[in-house]
Amino acid sequence: MTTIAELDLPEIDLTGGALAGADYHRQLAALVTPRQHAWLARSPLAVIVLDREAGEFFLRSRATAFPGREIADLFGVTAGPLREQIDANILNQQGDRHRRLRALVGPAFTPRAADKWRPAMRGFLAGLWPAVEAAGRCDFVTAVARPYPSLTIAAVLGAPQADAARLQDWSGWVQRQFDIAALGSQVAEMERAVTEVYGYVEELLARRRAEPGEDLITALLSAEQAGDRLSHAECVNLVLxxxxxxxxxxxxxxxxAMRLFAAHPAQWAALRERPELLGRALDEVLRSEPITPFTARICVQQVEHRGVVFPAGTIVAVCAERANREVPGGEDFDITAERDGRLLTFGAGPHFCLGANLARAELEEALTFLAPRMPDLAADGPVVLGNTEGIYGVDSLPLRWG
Ligand code: HEM
Incomplete structure (x- = not known):
């Protein structure tokens, strides 16, 4: 047995916001050269796990937990509204408590439950499209990618559509708790957003209590009213x-997805000509550009894997980007390739993404709507990428079509 500290591993700095675009894929690929312990690398805060089997092992292990509190401590976020939200976040819950929360909210996120929202999703896309249709060009993020998911989540929650833009803004800020650079510099903005969104959710719950509907909040409220199954604070935090x-x-x-298709016109043409490729196309997007390239675990007790000892307290960054590319031709974006469909994009194990079915439905509806309407899709200027810490976003994506 060797302890992780004794291993001579290549280093890469995942923090600082510099890692994005093609260079990010190249730098990660360069870590997986033939060498001993090629499944491991080091970064300033964590040991990086680069392959799928080991990634799944850490995500599924009962001896690990999401290190939200520990990372907040490192950055001095030890009290205040952001810390309260981090403490209450479902990702930071374990064992029975976590299982109970998932069991209560799970039925609202099955594939069938997600399908129920497809007509609404189509309606939102049809509502956004006329503003850009005639021009044949747009900043895709502003025109579609930003408003569409917030309209969908507003519908799922039973919130007014007019609130979608506010929900979008809060989501962006609250999610920065997973971005190390932001934890070091933008805590005040995150705290503002957390306080506002808590107030908003309380109001929404009060409104739904008075007027029940067919939405997620009404379902959660009935679990809350059914006795001790869901406390009020848990209900508020689940909505958040x-x-x-x-x-x-x-x-x-x-x-x-649209950035990849604009860069690979033959793939877009294939999807336009063969709509039956939709499922594979979506899997290929999720595989080759996972927007959660890394997720983290802390060893709550000593863990051993493949002859390496990870002492309690070790933080592990599981690299979905490398795990997903560990297939023949894995660096290529090819929606016609036969793949095994196993991805780490939505995580694995008990914290597997609650919203995976909803996200898939939204993405499928968007690609189905856009493919026939955007022939000859191409980039219309430089894309502005976010960074790969936390959520790997796109700030601007100018596109044109024929
Ligand atoms: C393409 C879109 C999405 C991606 C790639 C994604 C990715 C992920 C990943 C990787 C995790 C697990 C993190 C970990 O174990 O460390 C996760 C968890 C989670 N996701 Fe998603 N997600 C997406 C969309 C959504 C949507 C639409 C919802 C809305 C309900 C959602 C809600 C959640 C929640 C609540 C958790 C925590 C689950 C738990 O702790 O049990 N996600 N997501």
Whole structure:
């Protein structure tokens, strides 16, 4: 047995916002050269796990947890509204408590439940499209990718559509708790957003209590009213997790999808000509550009894997980007390739993304809507990428079509 500290591993700095675009893929690929322990690398705060089997092992292990509190401590976020939200976040819950929360909210996120929102999704796309149709060009992030997921989440929650822009803004800020650079510099903005969104959710719950509907909040309220199954604070926090986790994620993934297709016109043409490729096309987007390239775990007790000892307290960054590319031709974007469909994009194990079915439905509806309407899709200027810490977003994506 060797302890992780004894290994001579290549280093890469995942923090600082510099890692994005083709260079980010190249730098990560360069870490997986033939060498001993090629499944491991080091970054200033964490050990990086580069392959799928080991990534799944850490995500599924009962001896690990999401290190939200520990990372907040490192940055001095030890009290205040942001810290309260981090403490209450479902990602930072474990064991029975986590299982109970998932069981209560799970039925609202099955594939069938997600399908129920497809007509609404089509309606939102049809509503956004006329503003850009005639011009044949747009900044895709502003025109579609940003408003569309927040309209969808508003519908899922039973919130007014007029509130979608506010939900989008809050989601962006609250999700920065997963971005190390932001934890070091933007805590005040995040605290402002957390305070506002808590107030908003309380109001929304009060309104739904008075006027029940067919939405997620009404379902959660009935669990709250059924006795001790769901406390009020848990109910508020679940709604907040859906607002935070359900908007800028899908926004980022849809933006990357269209960026990839604009850069690979033959792939876009294939999807336009063969709509039956939709499922594979979406898997290929999720595989090749996961918007959560890294997620983290802390070893709550000593963990051993493949003869390496990870002492309690070790933080592990699981690299979905490398895990997903560990297939033949894995660096290529090819929607016609036969793949095994196993991805780490939505995580694995008990914290597997709650909204994966909803996100897939949203992305499928968007690609189905856009493909026939955007022939000869191409870039119309430089794309502005976010960074790969936290959620890997796209700030601007100028596109044109024929
Ligand atoms: C393409 C879009 C999305 C991607 C790539 C994504 C990715 C992820 C990943 C990787 C995790 C697991 C993190 C970990 O284990 O460390 C996760 C968890 C989660 N996601 Fe998503 N997500 C997406 C969309 C959504 C949507 C639409 C919702 C709305 C409900 C959502 C809500 C959540 C929640 C609440 C969790 C925490 C689950 C738990 O702790 O049990 N996500 N997501």
């Amino acid at each position: 997790n859906v607002i935070a986790g359900g908007i800028d994620t899908t926004q980022a993934q849809l933006s990357h």
